[in-house]
Amino acid sequence: MEDAAETEARVRRAAAGDRAAAEALLAGLLPRVRNLIRYLVRGDQDVDDMAQQALVAILRGLPGYRADAPLERWADRITAREAMAYVRRRRTRDAREGAELALEVLPAPEETARYLARRELARRLDTLPDPQREAIVLHHLVALTVPEVAEALGVSPDTAKSRIRLGMEKLRAAAAQEGADAP
Template identity: 50%
Template sequence: MRANAPCRRPVMVHVEEPRLRAVMEGRREDAEALVAQLLPRVRNLVRYSVRADSDVDDITQDALIAILRGLPSYRGEGAFASWADRVVGRVTFAASKRARVERTRLKQDEEDESAPVLADDAPPEDCILRRRMEKLLDKLSEEQRRALVLHHVMGMSVPEMAEELEVPFETVRSRLRLGKAHLRELLFRQVGHEQVLP
């Protein structure tokens, strides 16, 4: 199923203030338009943050609902896309935490889904690279993966990450450093001397 799914980069979302006001006033058509505008970015951010493809759609839906419900708390002090990304991060990480607790409670082994097989009509080179990176991210610890996604995909600073994850500043830096090193090692093992990253 995912092999044929279009591969998109998380694009910056610019939402006009009148649309936000209209959504807060309860205008359904504006809410639907906002969800349609946010959906590609939210889905990509969730996919980069979770291991199981089967959870992506549910968490994406939860994140979009949280954005709509939380809209009255958006004060307009920063970019709406940054605020929405933080909501997505909180929802995603809460879902990840619930899943870990459930796995522990049931004492089941974590099931890593195999990476999707690429279709015969292979996607563009950058899509292949992103899929390769997703597979590599799946091999990192949850903490390292989360740190790399927050920093490099969501663009959060180390102090913002420390606050979001409720861990010390140095812990975040350590997770980033170790995650990058582990990712580099995995990438090198996978491709050897081939140049993959710019």
């Protein structure tokens, strides 16, 4: 794993047009970008498209990156912003076209346990209203601060905090109910 100085140097080279540095930087960020998008949106049908758009936005934003925060957190904010914009555009398009959801593809057998854990987390998150789910994912899975969540979602910090609290209360209540329903 490279240190902060190496990352900063690679960012500068990529921002200056060094194709190899840009490719290496984006390849390193791709798994994180894809995972964040999977947690932010319902369903996996558009993850690749959203990831591509997020990586393009990250690449375009490199000249403005300041190394006062880790590159990954900066990229997370851009990814969240791009994913939310994509979802808004998709909702508008789906409402017009009445589009159907894509079928889910099952994972390879060796990835089944991780897949099932991710699906369970996604299932629980899917029970929440979009604003609460998005705030919880950004705060608890991406580890953004409340002000960073607010900025990414375009709301006030109080609204972000409220969404996180209400969503967590709903998740706890649902988990308690599921536990009570278990044999």
